[in-house]
Amino acid sequence: MTTHVVDPDRVPDAPLVSPGSSGGLLDVFRRRYLLRLLVQKELKARYQGSVLGLLWSYVKPAVRFSMYFVVMGIILEMDKRAENFAIHLFSGMVFVHYFTETFASGTRSIVKNKALVQKMSLPREMFPVAAMLVSAYHTLPQLLILTGGAMLTGWSPDGLAFAAGVLGFSIIAVFGMALALLFSAANVFFRDFQNIVETFSIFVTWSVPMIYPFALVKNGAFGGTWVETLYLANPIAEAVLLVQRCFWVSTTSDPEQTLATNFPDDLFVRGLVILGICVVFLGIAQWAFTKLEGKFAERL
Amino acid sequence: MTESIVVRNVTKRFTMRYHRTIKQMTVAAVRRQQLSDSFLAVNDVSFTVEQGESIGLMGLNGSGKSTLLKLISGVMKPDSGSVQTRGRIAGLIATGAGFHPQLTGRENIYLNAAILGMSEAETKRKFDQIIDFASVGKFLDTPVGHYSSGMFARLGFAVAVHADSDIFLVDEVLAVGDRPFKKKCLQRMQEVKAEGRTLFYVSHSPGSVRKMCDRALVLENGVLGFDGPVADGIHYLKYDDDGPNSEDDIDDQMGADI
Numbered sequence: 295m296t297t298h299v300v301d302p303d304r305v306p307d308a309p310l311v312s313p314g315s316s317g318g319l320l321d322v323f324r325r326r327y328l329l330r331l332l333v334q335k336e337l338k339a340r341y342q343g344s345v346l347g348l349l350w351s352y353v354k355p356a357v358r359f360s361m362y363f364v365v366m367g368i369i370l371e372m373d374k375r376a377e378n379f380a381i382h383l384f385s386g387m388v389f390v391h392y393f394t395e396t397f398a399s400g401t402r403s404i405v406k407n408k409a410l411v412q413k414m415s416l417p418r419e420m421f422p423v424a425a426m427l428v429s430a431y432h433t434l435p436q437l438l439i440l441t442g443g444a445m446l447t448g449w450s451p452d453g454l455a456f457a458a459g460v461l462g463f464s465i466i467a468v469f470g471m472a473l474a475l476l477f478s479a480a481n482v483f484f485r486d487f488q489n490i491v492e493t494f495s496i497f498v499t500w501s502v503p504m505i506y507p508f509a510l511v512k513n514g515a516f517g518g519t520w521v522e523t524l525y526l527a528n529p530i531a532e533a534v535l536l537v538q539r540c541f542w543v544s545t546t547s548d549p550e551q552t553l554a555t556n557f558p559d560d561l562f563v564r565g566l567v568i569l570g571i572c573v574v575f576l577g578i579a580q581w582a583f584t585k586l587e588g589k590f591a592e593r594l
Numbered sequence: 595m596t597e598s599i600v601v602r603n604v605t606k607r608f609t610m611r612y613h614r615t616i617k618q619m620t621v622a623a624v625r626r627q628q629l630s631d632s633f634l635a636v637n638d639v640s641f642t643v644e645q646g647e648s649i650g651l652m653g654l655n656g657s658g659k660s661t662l663l664k665l666i667s668g669v670m671k672p673d674s675g676s677v678q679t680r681g682r683i684a685g686l687i688a689t690g691a692g693f694h695p696q697l698t699g700r701e702n703i704y705l706n707a708a709i710l711g712m713s714e715a716e717t718k719r720k721f722d723q724i725i726d727f728a729s730v731g732k733f734l735d736t737p738v739g740h741y742s743s744g745m746f747a748r749l750g751f752a753v754a755v756h757a758d759s760d761i762f763l764v765d766e767v768l769a770v771g772d773r774p775f776k777k778k779c780l781q782r783m784q785e786v787k788a789e790g791r792t793l794f795y796v797s798h799s800p801g802s803v804r805k806m807c808d809r810a811l812v813l814e815n816g817v818l819g820f821d822g823p824v825a826d827g828i829h830y831l832k833y834d835d836d837g838p839n840s841e842d843d844i845d846d847q848m849g850a851d852i
Contacts, residue, residue, distance in 0.1 A: 298647045298808065300596040304790030305645045306681030306760040310600060313679045314668025328708040335705060339696050409694065414709045415668035415683070588671035591664060592608055 314415045318580050321417040328416065332424040336399075337431065351432040355391055359384055366505045376507035376556070377546045378447055385444075385541040386504025386534040388436045389462065393470045393530055394495040395429035400474020401481050401491045408594040418587055419580075422474040426467070440541060447545045454562075455540045461565045462536030465572055469529045472576040479586040482593050501525070502534040509555045526558055532568050535561060597680065598761055598792040599643040599666060604675035606636040606661055606816075635661040637816035638675070645680070645760070648793035650807035650824060652800075652831055657813040659796045663765050666794065681760025684710050685794070686750055693750065695739030699730050702738050703753055710757040720756045727778070728752035744771055755782050761792045780805065800828040 315321045322329055341347045362383055366372045373379035403421035404411060411418060441449075481487040503511065516522050525531055535557055546552040558564065609632045622628075636658045643649055653659050664670040665677050667685065693702045703724055707717040725734060728749045730741070738746060748771065754762075764783065771779065783806055787793050797803050803810060803824055810827025812820035820830040828834050 298644050300644050300646055301790045302596070304760075305596050305598075308681050308760075310597060310678040310680050312668070312671075313666060313677060313683060314671070325708075327714055328705075331705045331708050335694060335697060335701070339694070342696050410709070411669075413669065414706075416709045591670045 315417040316584075317417065318584060319419050319423070322419045322423050325417065325420075329420060329424060329427075332420055333427045333431070336424050336428045340428065348432075352435065355387065355436060359387055362387070362505050372506060375510065377552070378542065381440075381444055381447055381542045381545050382507065382538060383504055384440055385537050386502060388433060388440050389466050389533060389537050390498060390502060390504060390530060391436070392429055392433040393466045393533075394498060395432065396426045396467075396470035397473050397477070398488070398491050398495065399429060400425040400470070401477040401488050403474070404478045404482055404590065405485070405488075405594065412591050412594055418590060419475065419583065422471070422478045425478075426471050426474060429470075430467075444541045444545055449541065450544045451540065452544070455544060458536040458562070458565070459540030461562070461569065462533040462540065465529050465533040465536070465565065465569050468569065468572040468576055469533075472572060472579040475576070475583050476579040479583045479590075482586070482590050498530055501528060502531045503538075503556075504534050507556050508535060508558070512555075512558070526564065527568075529568050529572055532565055536565050596645050597642050597678075598645040598647070599641075599680075599794070600676075600678045601642070601662075601666070602640050602676050602678075604636055604639045604662075604665060604672045604677055605634060606658075606665060606670065607632050607673050608635050608661075634816045636665065636672070636813075639813075639816075639818045640675075641811060641818065641821055643792055643794070645792055646787075646790040647809060648787050648807045649795065650803035650810045650827070651794065651796045651813065652798070652803060652810060652827060652833075653813035653819075654831075656815075658816040659813055660765055661816075662813065663763055663794070663796055666761075667763055679761055682711055682758060683761045683763065684754050684757040684759035685761070685763030686747075686754050686765055693738045693746065696737055698737055699725075699728075699734045699741070699749055702749065706750070706753045707757060710754065710759070712757055716758075724752045724756050727755070727782070744775065747771055748775055751779060755786065759791060761794065762786050763794045763796075765796045766798070800831075800833045804828065 317324065341350055344350065346353065363380060367379045367383065376382045400422040403425040404418060407421050410416070411421075477487050477491060499505070511517065511522060511525060516525065539553075539557065539561060543549050543552050609630050611630050639658075639662065651659050651662065661670065665672055666679065667683055668677075668679075694705065697705065703721065704714075704717055707720075707724075708714075712720075728745075728751075730745050730749055733741060733745065738749065741749070751771075762783075780802060783793060783795070787806065793806065795803065795806055807824050810820065810822065810824045811818060812827050812831050820827050
């Protein structure tokens with residue numbers, strides 16, 4: 295073998311390390327420029343070749359909102375059980391939609407980007423994170439419409455209302471991110487997972503107090519039983535209640551009364567505990583993702 | 595402390611799945627058929643590359659070359675053993691290295707450069723050189739899904755060679771390029787080599803390996819069969835069977851790698 299002479303100036307000032315990234319979500323935030331480009335790419339690709347384009351992100355929720363409002367609110371007379379039902383419903387829907395979008399598009403994200411995953415070395419967490427940010431981007435204008443609607447109906451939020459809103463949003467974001475991370479990895483191995491997600495989304499819509507007020511659960515057949523406890527343990531249900539605390543409560547004629555009848559006790563303590571659990575769950579999801587990631591390139 | 599790539603006892607096993615649905619699995623279980631089969635794509639491979647060496651990785655189709663390259667680039671992780679590298683890695687793993695078909699050439703250049711670790715300013719600074727090298731002309735703002743395979747490869751190669759890297763990997767990218775482009779690539783690879791970067795080049799063409807590399811590795815069914823001087827490696831692979839000139843004849847006839 296010919297002996298090779300190494301030019302010492304060319305030896306990079308870096309240690310020998312395993313190639314590929316291993317910092318997980320931290321790497322994603324370290325490489326924000328790449329993340330931004332991926333988000334732009336996703337935004338462009340989502341409604342590629344459609345005439346309405348970005349408008350679809352408003353048409354779909356608008357249709358869903360109208361349907362629920364007419365059927366649940368007017369025909370089934372929910373507007374008599376919950377004052378200012380439109381805000382009650384829409385505040386829940388905006389955030390539930392953010393959650394289901396994050397979850398669904400996050401789950402598909404790795405498989406959809408297999409061209410990149412198979413050939414380039416980059417933190418794979420980029421894709422579910424980008425999916426979450428894209429969903430957030432589509433949620434923002436809906437949030438503005440919600441704020442406008444709340445203002446028209448006499449919104450006068452106090453500090454606690456804003457705190458509730460931020461807490462509710464954080465729960466949705468962390469929980470959605472954890473599920474997206476876990477399911478995006480699982481979906482590489484079994485494409486069944488993207489179907490599970492769709493089913494799960496229907497379940498989420500009905501298992502949170504948005505198309506019916508929480509008072510019906512509290513005072514109904516499940517009131518005081520373990521079913522109610524389970525119902526409230528659902529992070530999405532808790533987040534929806536917090537968001538309603540933010541947008542809906544102050545638009546009702548007697549906020550004190552609304553808080554007493556339509557909310558559980560210790561709303562904030564529950565919220566903080568659930569957020570804590572969601573953060574732990576995100577850690578577990580990251581751990582599982584790292585375990586599964588090594589086989590992505592060959593299983594796609 | 596001058597190693598650039600250290601590969602120690604690396605093994606990678608691939609599983610082939612015969613049955614994927616519950617129905618198929620049940621049927622297979624009842625009939626006592628084997629559910630899955632696996633093979634070793636890379637089998638206990640060890641070698642060390644010093645900074646600035648240029649390595650030609652050769653072997654027949656299916657001998658594990660691309661898998662080994664993916665292990666070095668970090669796209670895949672070994673089942674056992676370890677791969678370690680020093681510094682930034684750039685290069686091409688197969689043609690059209692991970693372009694997004696719906697994005698235009700311009701957008702893909704930025705995305706690909708960012709994946710290779712380039713900043714926005716760095717990409718802007720090198721943008722003209724990149725498009726000049728890729729010579730995709732007016733197709734720059736066309737989605738790359740409409741590109742010919744040659745243009746696809748040119749664009750990928752152009753981005754990769756302009757990224758600052760300490761290790762440069764090339765996987766048979768030249769196979770789809772036309773003659774002027776191949777010449778340009780080989781010239782550029784010579785420059786990369788002259789700059790003292792580590793070059794890791796996968797090729798079927800003994801001619802270009804002879805020109806580019808000062809050491810050859812030969813893989814045979816996942817096992818490292820040869821590690822040494824290029825001429826001996828080519829002889830080991832029996833690529834020089836029919837005399838020194840025949841390969842060029844075949845290349846000319848087939849339009850393959852030069």
